[in-house]
Every structure is written in C-alpha cells, then in structure tokens.
Amino acid sequence: MNSEIDADWAWAPFNPAPDRPWDRRLAAHLFRRAGFGATWEQLTEAVSSSPSEVVDRLLNVAEPPDYRKQTAALTDAAVAVGNVQQLSAWWCHRMLTTPAQLLEKTTLFWHGHFATSAAKVPEIRLMLAQNELLRRFAFGDFGQLLLEVSRDPAMLMFLDSATNRKAHPNENYAREIMELFCLGEGNYTENDIRELARSFTGWEIRRDKFRFNSFQHDSGTKTILGQTGEFGGEDGVRIVLQQQSAPEFLIGRLIRFFVFDEPVPSKALVAPLAAELRDSGMQIRPVLKRILSSNLFYSEHAVGRKVRSPVELAIGFLRCLEGSTNSFELSEQMNVLGQGLFFPPSVKGWDGGRTWINSSTLLGRSNLIRHLLEHDKTRFGRKSLAEYLNGAQLTSAESIINRLQTLLFAVPVPMAAREQIADLIDGPGDRNRSLAEGLHALCTLPEFQLC
Amino acid sequence: MFSQFRILTPVLLFLLITSSGFSHAASAADELRADQLLPDSTVLYAELPHPDQLMSVILDHPLRARLEQHEVWQKLTKSQPWRNFLTGRKFFEVQMGQEWREAITALTEGGIYAGFDPSTDGTALIVRGRDATIMETFRSKLLELLRLGKPDTDSDQKEYRGVPVYRVEAGRVAVVGPWLVLVNKPEIGKEILDRLLDDDNQLRTIAGSAEKTLAASASFMAARGARPEQVSVWGFADLEAIRQDEKVRKLLEGRAENPAAELIAGGIQSILLNTPYVTGELELPTSGIKLSIRMPSKSEWIPEHRSWFFGPDFSGAAPRLPVVPDTLLTLGTWRDVSQMWLRAGDLFDENMNDQLANADSTLTTLFAGRDFAEDILGSFQPQIGFVMTRQNFDGVLPQPAIRLPAFALVLELREPERMTRELRRTFQSMVGFFNVLGAMERRAQLEMDMKKLPGAELIISSYVAEDGEKDSTSAPIIFNFSPSAGFADSRFVLSSTRQLAEQLIVAPLAEDAGVRGANSFARLQADTLKQVLADNREQLVAQNMLEEGSIQEEAEDRIELLLEVISYFRGIGMQLKQDSGSLALQLEVNVMENQ
Secondary structure, rough: OOHOOHHHHHHOOOOOEEOOOOHHHHHHHHHHOOOOOOOOOHHHHHOHHHHHHHHHHHOOOOHHHHHHHHHHHHHHHHHHHHOOHHHHHHHHHHHHHHHOHHHHHOOOOOOOOOOOOOOOOOOOOHHHHHHHHHHHHOOOOHHHHHHHHHHHHHHHOOOOOOOOOOOOOOHHHOOOOHHHHHHOOOOHHHHHHHHHHOOOOEEEEEEEEEOOOOHHHHOOOOEEEEEOOOOOHHHHHHHHHHHOHHHHHHHHHHHHHHOOOOOOHHHHHHHHHHHHHHHOEEEEEEEEEEEEEOOOOOOOOOOOOOOOOOHHHHHHHHHHOOOOOOHHHHHHHHHOOOOOOOOOOOOOOOOOOOHOOOOHHHHHHHHHHHHEEEEEEEOOOOOOHHHHHHHOEEEEEEHHHHHHHHOOOOOOOOOOHHHHHHHHOOOOOOOHHHHHHHHHHHHHHHHHEOO | HHHHHHHHHHHHHHHOOOOOOOOOHHHHHOOHHHOOOEEEEEEEEEEEHHHHHHHHHHHOOOOHHHHOHHHHHHHOOHHHHHHHHHHHHHHHHHHHHOOHHHHHHHHHHOOOEEEEOOOEEEEEEEEEEEOOHHHHHHHHHHHHHHHOOHHHHHHHHEEOEEEEEEEEEEEEEEOOEEEEEEEEHHHHHHHHHHHOOOHHHHHHOOOOOOEEEEEHHHHHHHHHHHOOOOOOOOEEEEEEHHOOOHHHHHHOOOOOOOOHHHHHHHHHHHOOOOEEEEEEEEEOOOOOOEEEEEEEEEHHHHHHHHHOOOOOOOHHOOOOOOOOEEEEEEEEOOOHHHHHHOOOOEHHHHHHHHHHEEEEEEEEOOOOOOHHHHHHHHHHHEEEEEEEEEEOOOOOOOOOOOOOOOEEEEEEEEHHHHHHHHHHHHHHHHHHHHHHHHOOOOOOEEEEEEEEEEEEEEEEEEOOOOHHHOOOOOOOOHOOOOOOOEEEEEEEEOOEEEEEEEEHHHOEEEOOOOOOOOOOEEEEEEEEEEHHHHHHHHHHHHHHHHHOOOOOHHHHHHHHHHHHHOOOOEEEEEEEEEOOOOEEEEEEEEOEEEE
C-alpha cells in the first residue's frame, strides 16, 4: 500500500486542516505512539500548541531532579535486591510515572532492537547498565550506541560472545550486527561475517567488564563489505555503519515501531529519512522529530494502524487514567502476554504487529485489564475509579464513554457497543463495580487492541 | 436506618443473653458457674472472667494517648466507618440509658464463657451480667430492634420450660436471670437451660455424679485447680477426648517430613500424644500480653528416640548467651542435634531419610571425611545459642545497599583443645569451597585473616571489593557478610560477620533473664528491629512504591507508620519450660508503658 504513498507528502510537516484538525483525538494518537498515553489535562494542553511544538516538548522534556533522585533510589533498591523481577517492576514503574514518555518509549524500542534477555544474563547490574546505555543514547548518535552495544557485557554474554579468540573467531555478534542491528538480510555475505568476526577477536568480557585482549586479536588484513585493511572491532562497526543499507534498515525499523506495523515501508518512502539520518551523522533525534511531525504520522495510514503491544496496552491504560498499581504483578502480567521486560524472546526481539494477537493473548489481554481493575492496589489519580470519574465531572454513561474513547481509543467505539457499555455503567449496585465492568467491556473491544 | 440496626444486632445480641428469665430460677442460677452448665463431653472451653478489667487495660492504656495523637488515628476518626461506629455506640447508649462502657461492664460483669461439645456439635457462648434487671433491659431493647427491622420476629420465638428462646440467624438465644445463653444447636442449649433452671447445684460439682458436667470431669478439675487467680482469659482443651479423632491421632503419631519442624516441636508432639489436657492463660497487664500454654508432662511419655529433645528427665536447659550491643534476636535451646541426626531413621519418613543420607554423604566429604553426625555435630554440647544483631557500618567501606543484621551460632565444644584445631581447619576448607563456588558464579572472593585476642582467637574472612566498589555505599548484598569463627576455651562462635564474632567470643554471659532452666527461649528487641528497618528505609520505601503503586510521599508515610508502630513495643519473648510436672510454652509481647 505504501508504494502509493508520496514520500514528499509523507514526510512534510503536518499542518492541521478543517478535515484533519489538531484536536484531542490526534493529540492522543501522538501521545500513544510517542509515549504510552496522555491524560485529559495533557491532551487539553497539547491542543493549545501546534503538533510540532508538542513533539519538541516530548523530545526535550527532562526528568525533574526530584524524579531523577527518586528513580535513582528505586534503581539502587532494584540492584540491591538483585533479582530481575525487581528490575522489570522498576522499569514498569518508570514507564508509568516518567514525565519523559518518548525517551522511555524509545528506550523500549532499542530494547527490542538490541534484544538481550536476562534469561542468559543473571547479573542484573549488567542488564541495568545496558538499559541505561539504551536510554542515554536513545535520541543520540546511533554509531556511538552501536559501538557501545558491541562492547556491552550483557549483549556479549547473551550472544555467547564473552570470549573471541583469533584461533576461533566467534561469529555470533558479527552476524547479528549485520543481520539484525544494522543492515538486514541480503546486504552482506557469509564472508563479510567471517571477516567482521576476525576484527572483533580479542574483545572479551572478564569479571563482568569489557576488555580488549590484544594477544587474542587477529591483526591480519581483513576484507569487510568491500573495504580491506588491518581492521579492529571499532573499524568493523564503522564499516558496517557506512553501508548504504544501514540508515535504510534503521529507518524501516523506526517507521514500523512508530508509524505502522504493515506493510513493509517501500524504499521510496524510506529514502528521504535515510538520507537525513546519514547526513546528520546517524543522529536519531532529528529523524524522530520528522517522523512524529509528519503528514504520514497523522494520516489514516498511521492512526489506528498498529496493534498495541502488551506494554502499550497495560501502561497506556493506566497512564491515560492516572493509574497506579502493583508494578511486580503488572510486569508479570505483561510477561504472560509475551512482552516480559528484560526478557525478549530471542535476539530478534519481539515480532510485534499482528503476532501480539491470537485467541490466547486476546483472552489474556482482557484478563489483564480485569486484573488491573479488580486489584486492590490499583487506583486512578490516587482514588477509586468512581471517585476519579466523579472528580472529572463525568457522571452520565455517555460522557464517560466519550471521555474514555478520546483517551484510550485510536478508532471510534461502535455504536452498538456504546449502548451495551452504557447499560453496564448504569447498572444497579455498587458504582465502582458498574464502572469497572463498563471499562473492562470497553477494553475488550477489538478497537481497543489498536493504537 | 434499618440497615444500621442490622449492623448493631450482633453487638446487642452478644449482650442479650442477660435478660429474660423467671424469678424462681434466678436464685439457683445466681450460684452457678459456667463450667457447671456445660456437659462433661465439652472438649474446648474458654472463659473471660473479668471483661471489665480487660476493657480497662486496653482502653485506659498509656499508649492510647500516643495512638490518638497519631496522624493515622486522626484520619481514622474522620472516616465514614468511624462515624458509623460512633452512631451505633450512641444508639446503644440511648437504648441502655447509660454510657457504653458502664453498660457493657454491667452486661458482662459475671464473665463471658464459651464451650464446644463434639457429641452434639454444639457451641455455646454464655454471658453473665450484673443482675437480671440489666439483662432484661437489654433483651427487651434488642427484641424491639429486631422487630423494627423484621416485623415477624415473634415467629422466631419459642419457649423451653417456660423460658423464651429466640432464633437469631443460625443461633438460639435465651436469658435466665443474669445469664445469657447463645448456642448453635438446640441440644446443647437445652442442657444448659436445664441446669440453669434446676436447683440441684451440689450434684454438678461432685465427680462421678449422675448428672455430669464439665466442672465435674476429672481432667477439668485438675486443670482448674492449677488455674492462676488473675488471668484475663483462660482456656481448656480435653486432649484425651480430642485424640479420639482418628485424624488428630494420626497427626500426633506420624513421622515428621521436615527436620526443622521436628527440631522445633518433636518433643512437644510426644507430650501431646499422651497428656490428658492443655490449658491456655492470657494475661493482659499494662506491660503487654502474656500467653501461657500448659500441659501435664512426664518424662516416660518421651520415647527413647526423642530423648535428644528435652534431655534426661527434662534436664536439658538452654544456655546463657553472651551479651552484645544492638541485639535484635537471641535464641537459646537444648537439642542434642547429633543424636537427632543419628536417630533420623526412627523420626522421619523414607523420603526424608533418603535426603538426609545424601546430605550426610555430602557433608562428610565437605568436612574432610569426618562423620558429620558423630564427629562434627557430636563435638558440640547440646546447648545451642543464636544471636542476631544490627550491623554498624560507621567508617566501613564498602557498605551494602541493603543492610542485613549480623547473626551467629554460639556453641560449646566438648573437647576444646582437639576440636579447636579441627574446626579451624574445617572453616578454612569451607572458605576455600565458597571461593571456588563464588568464582564459578563471578562473585567476589573471600580473603582470610587471623586475629588473637586475650584468651580467644578469630579466623576471619572478608569479601574483597573490586576497584570500583571499594568506596561504594550501595555495594551488593554480600558485603553484609564476613564469615568468621571464634574460639575461646570451650566457647565456639560461627558468625556471619567479623564484628559479631569478635564481640561474642569475649562478651560476658547474660544474667538469668527469667529463662533459667528453660528448654528453649527467644527474645526479639523492638527498638533494634526499628533501627534495622530504619537502616533500610530507602529500600523499604522503594519496595512499597513498586508493590503498592504508591507515590514517594505515601510510601514514606507508610514506612514511618511501620516504624512508629514498632516503637510502641519493647519486644517479643518466648520460652518453653518444664516445671512441676507441667510443660509450659509462654509467649510474651511487651509494649511501652510510658508515652
């Protein structure tokens, strides 16, 4: 389909028009993609600015010192306890509470891109260090990020590449950097992998730290992707990044994560952004800004064209309603649905898109929302659901459904469903119970699975 | 309004049993005790002889003023449930025509009693008020209330020998003179009413009489004879009758699956299999709560294979332990663990014996071929001490992020000279073993050292910090540990930290703190517990934020509240002691008496 999309139009800045106004619905779309979701107040504030200004704010918002201090204390506690469930809960809590939503969302993107699972890295300090690395470079220089990841203890341990001797070059990392991290299949040969692996010889992890063992480095001449020389690992990373396909591959991934799941973006659609990425020295921030401010991003090609991942589903549901809950259970529930934080299924990360949905996970998603609504630790704006909605002056079923539709839905709730849900909300008995039933019913609609 | 009445009904019901009745029955009823009303087949009995005193201890406790000043209490008193409670209380006062405490005192002045009779599956709650008048007032008010909420209450009223009996939910209530009787089965209710209405008091107190009551049963008489005068609550369980139940008997005769359970309660299990009854006493002085569970005990009831538990003729006494600063927990016991291990075949099931055999083999290897049960465990006296203290990290680096208490075993060597050398060598082997394991798991390594003190020697091991970790104040949890062993003549200390080993090996023994002769004792110090938790305040706040979904301020308030609640307590104590043919397990919770 996107072969028909005009790339010039697609990446031109979005200018609201009468047939596509910059309203809360579009602002909610931006927050769902460039974060996890927004409250009514955030949407109200957003529509008083231009889309571009809101994107700027999302890209540049800094976590206040108090928040950073609080997060540091939580990080220390997670490390002190020393189990990865604590770390998953910590990240859940951070996603739920951070004012820098886009930074966290992009960190999640890199976690799926440079997928590393704690299942093979039992030392949580290493997983945390990698997470902080991904966050530090989330909007920055991809080349530097790639180099750091190439020397990251958690990554190398995960890929069984903690030792790499010249006598037996370990090809695991060399293969993944070309196939999964930078170039994609078809843009390298098996010989390139072997030669790149030689350049990484001597890169080792000892006592949880990276070390270059010059005695185990193959200092001979290598030919990698058409370039010949006595390359070391840094040279290898540089050569991979210099390939034409590197920015194209990365832009394809970004489009798929931020704009639409399907179809695969065409070369023509990718080309302008790939050129911009290359020209900027592989800086992520400018292309991210362009994507999130573009005509394509706010068009019918993008709105409601992604399936919510379990993280987007659960964190988004809570963030939109100022929700809080037990982070341990929340992270465990997301794990059950296939997106355990720090537990990507393989080095390929999460497949995403339609693979999030099957008969089992659909039921699981419904159960997750019910679990959240029934959990005694779940509160909305520190209140019960009824108190929260009453506080927002939402008393009639219609006003409640309208509000929830704007906050939570990328596509309209069908009329028939609205009537049934209104009946649930106005049902007899405990008001909290009725509201929870109505909200649960809303969140089990197929429309809610889209974002 | 009716819903409020319904909420009040159980409260008022509880007090109802003190009203109606016939004047001709009152004189006989006045002289009776509750145990004379219950059948001799009663297996469980409890009495609260002076509810007014209990109420006074709780409501007039010095801590109350401190509690009432607390922010949480202030919030509670502004809540809707609290306002509902006050409304209910006011309603009760209006109905009774007096202040609620006076009314409750009058309604329960003669005590509250409960019994369970398995022959009829009947449970009875008996309340004795000050006099028939107050009970009659209460009964009539309660009936009015019931009729307000449910107009056909009369249909739930029947008579037994002229006494009105009211059906309320699944129970039946009647009032005779100053007595209120609430039962779940009519059979037990009839028995109680018969005794209240009959003027034949003498028969009930004579054992073996035609009319058998609980008061006349031999076990109960023996138990009651040993009942202290001043107790807040007293209970009795007829174990001889309870053991008739096959499940109970099997449980008591069964072999343990768990060595820890056997170590803690094996000997008590043997006594429970033979003792005729168990009594419980709850005392509530202003200094706290003291619960004592007593049972007759004889040394012949302890089988040979459990002689390791109490020692010959219950002579095994827990040791006095060295006194060190910042003690959190002390635990002392007499258990011949070596014997227990050797007698495992008689004590545990097949599965556990297989596991113990495997463990024995591994441990024998670990201890350089020396038999674990005979040579290692057998080298210690049966007196076992365990001490836990708060760690002081002042001036120490690296400091762990989570600060755990230090803990140590304090033991006595049978042959100090020989065993000191053996254990020193074994400790060195253990450190080496841990280093090999640690290296495999990429953990920090232990470094060994020795220290001589006057009359004592220490073998110390401590974790070596990596370069970037040496000055850390949020180091990994292993930096809580510096495993060390101390030797001073026959005293042997195996400690999680060097500091505690050094303190314990030279510290003087505790004076008799009321536990001399006890088989086992334990004591938890609340002030140190508070300090240990305060040391980890940040971690607790973080954990609370993640678990409760709280914001930081809420989490901090919760942890502050926890620390505040702990500060209301002095500590918790326990001891197990055999004395004058009776085994007693005493649990004590001490609170702060001063504001």
